[in-house]
Amino acid sequence: MRKTVIEPNGRNFQYWKDIWNYRELALNFAKRDVTVRYKQTRIGLGWAVIAPIINVFVMTFIFGNLAGLESDGNAPYFVMVYAGTIPWGLFSKAITSVSSTFITNADIMKKVYFPRLISPIGTSIAHVIDSLVALSILLIMMLIMGYFPSVKFLLFPVFFLICLLLGSSLGLFLSSFNVKWRDLSQIIPFAISVGQYLTPVAYSIDSIPENFRLIYSLNPATGAINAFKWCLIKDMPFDWTSFIITIVWIIFLFPIGIYFFRKTERTFVDIV
Amino acid sequence: MKEKPVVLKIENIKKRYKIKVIKKKPENKIDSAKLALKSFLNPNSNKEDFWALSGVNFNVEQGEKIGIIGKNGAGKSTLLKIISRITEPTDGRIEMLGKISSMLEVGTGFNSELTGRENVYLNGAILGMTKAEIDAKFDEILEFSEVGKFIDTPVKRYSSGMFVRLAFAVASHLEPDILLVDEVLAVGDTRFQKKCIDKMLEIAASGKTILFVSHQMNTIRQLCDRVIVLSKGKVIFDGDVEEGIKIYNSDIYTEKKLHYEYKNLHRSQAKELDKAEVLSLDILNTDTCVYKVNESIDFNIKVNIKIHDLGDISLRAFFWQNDDSPVSVCFSKPFANINTPGEYNFNVKITDHHLNPGVYKATLNLLGGSSRVNENNLDYISPAFVFEVVNEDGTATLWARDWGRCNFKNLEINPI
Structure with missing residues (x-):
């Protein structure tokens, strides 16, 4: 029979084994999130498509037409913006939902044990599904427009993973503070909407003057978003500087995020 | 007989909570600003330690059905939360x-x-x-829940009864080696409650280890073969069911007396204490405050009337279960018309109450005018006294014959 030991600051190894044991629960959480999100709406999954498309149109108009910025690698401006919003959506949703995971799931967590990391894993899976839907819409639109991606497109799962890891690392880190200071749940959405303009989502990284480029690349999201755009846009050069900075951020933030999350999950039910 | 293996070993489990302590209110704005700054810089400055569990030890052998009982705040739920890994202990090992x-x-x-x-x-x-x-149990769950063809309807359209039936059906089809239960049996209507308890008995009979937290002594009697009594975060008894229940009862009855003084009692809901006040209460015709079903509850109260021409007064009595869930209320007609201040004694009889066996708290509410019409709230004492109701033959059937007929007769009150 399986032996379980409970101690203050319990052993880690048991915890990771538990995550594996509870993997079905993560899928169930993901399924719940996706089902609930689209159940009540008449057009269903269509909302995952329509809202971003309108958003993309607006930004294309502002940055491409009004400001007259250049696109990446001769791609139609619209395609470039759409390619930017997909990873940005994944990244920003991962931050928002992972950072509030203790609060949104407090009712369940107060009553049942499961390794708490299951819950951010579940939401992350749901966000990936959303992003895949958005990506397939973009591909259809690209085919209609006659702009085909090259083989490097097949690398997109890697860049999805990078965006997800970066967003959830930040989310995990913030989640522990979100339990104590609820103000964060007001600040995070604000920071995200500002952050979108500090990241090459709706414009090319080339629009940033050369001498600011390094500072601009210190933004952890810059490399992640730019790299994803690269895999969709044919003649776009790969920006190694920002990409490496992003990877360094992840290597640094992910363990810290896990550490804070683990620290909080032990006793957060006593506070919430 | 071969000794059964120990499946749950609880060693010196402690749990500390930090609770906020409200100190004396600051007198001026500068002090309150200082205080706010202090608590911002050091969030623990106005917190105190509270030990919900202070060293709990016991072992459970395979197949044992253990009832965990104790007053509210004794640490039962905290213990269950720690065993089920919802929160971590501050110290100890399981x-x-x-x-x-x-x-x-x-x-x-x-x-x-x-x-x-x-x-x-x-x-x-x-x-x-x-x-x-x-998948394997789905049909069984569906049948047990009696939800039938509504299984593919969103649960927001369910009646609350259907909701809890489905919920209990899922939970009761778990197949763990050790099951922890916290008073979830009281769901649905009486018929379904019976079904739930039968299901629990079935699980118990199948040889699973069960830890069961409840205030319902009768359910404990039915389900458990061993009882652990917690008080103030410590195990004060571990062993025989009946003996444990006796100790639990004596533990909650530390507040139960035959004589109650209310003079200095804080009452938050009394509106017009300056007009009239209940001073004291004496329980009559019993030494234990344990009544058989339908035995009348008899007591004297002393009332101090403080003003002239108060007029009619009447009394209301509320009954609560030990866990503060409300049970019923009864009213008196105006029982006295008082025009001169002074102390008055009255005898109160609560007859034919049909209360189910259990422990109850009573609240007394003294009213000006008639208790049904005029809501002139003079005094409100909660809880005023505690008592227990047992079956006539002392047995532990779950449902008293007349249960559900909580039909209180009017209070019988006479001057003495």
Whole structure:
């Protein structure tokens, strides 16, 4: 029979084994999130498509037409913006939902044990599904427009993973503070909407003057978003500087995020 | 006989909570600003330690059915939360063998947008079942829940009865080696409650280890073969069921007396204490405050009337279960018309109450005018006294014959 030991600051190894044991629960959480999100709406999954498309149109108009910025690698401006919003959506949703995971799931967590990391894993899976839907819409639109991606497109799962890891690392880190200071749940959405303009989502990284480029690349999201755009846009050069900075951020933030999350999950039910 | 293996070993479990202590209110703005700054810089400055559990030890052998009882705040739920790994202990160690599941609440994680079927799978997964296990038991769960063709309807359209039936059905089809239950049996209508308890008995009979927290002594009697009494975070008794219940009763009855003084009692809901006040109460015709079903409860009260021409007064009595859930209320007609201040004594009889066996708290509410019409709230004492009701023959059937007929006759009050 399986032996379980409970101690203050319990052993880690048991915890990771538990995550594996509870993997079905993560899928169930993901399924719940996706089902609930689209159940009540008449057009269903269509909302995952329509809202971003309108958003993309607006930004294309502002940055491409009004400001007259250049696109990446001769791609139609619209395609470039759409390619930017997909990873940005994944990244920003991962931050928002992972950072509030203790609060949104407090009712369940107060009553049942499961390794708490299951819950951010579940939401992350749901966000990936959303992003895949958005990506397939973009591909259809690209085919209609006659702009085909090259083989490097097949690398997109890697860049999805990078965006997800970066967003959830930040989310995990913030989640522990979100339990104590609820103000964060007001600040995070604000920071995200500002952050979108500090990241090459709706414009090319080339629009940033050369001498600011390094500072601009210190933004952890810059490399992640730019790299994803690269895999969709044919003649776009790969920006190694920002990409490496992003990877360094992840290597640094992910363990810290896990550490804070683990620290909080032990006793957060006593506070919430 | 071969000794059974120990499946749960609890060693010196302690749990500390930090609780906020409100100190004396600052007198001026500068002081209150200082205080705010202080608590901002050092969030623990106005917190005190509270030990919900202060060293709990016991072992559980395979197949034992243990009832955990104790007053509110004795640490029962905290202990269950620690064993089910919802929160960590501050100190100590627990070793468990086998799969452990907890039923601390039914319907945890139910989502109102999802259908019954989707919720069964989600809730099952939350409780630790695999999809294969739920698939295998789905028909059984559906039948037990009596939800029938509504299984594919979103649960937000369910009646509350259907909701809890489905929720209990999922939870009760868990197959752990150790099951932790926290008073979830009281769901649905009486018929379904009976079904729930039968299901629990069935689980118990199948040789599973059960830890059961409840205030319902009769359920404890039915389900458990050993009782652990907690008081102030410590085990004060561990052993025989009847003996444990006796100790539990004597523990809650530390507040139970035959004579009550209310003079200095704080009453938050009394509106016109300056007009009239209940001073004291004496329980009559019993030494134990244990009444048989339908035995009348007899006591004297002393009332101090402080003003002239108060007029009619009447009395209301509320009854609460030991866990503060309300049970019923009874009213008196105006029993005296008082025009001169002074102390008056009255005898009160509560007859034919049909209360189910259990422990109750009574609240007394002294009113000006008639208790049904005029809500002139003079005095309100809660709780005024504590008593227990047992079956006539002392047996422990779950439902008293007349239960559900909480039909109180009017209070009988006479001047003495």
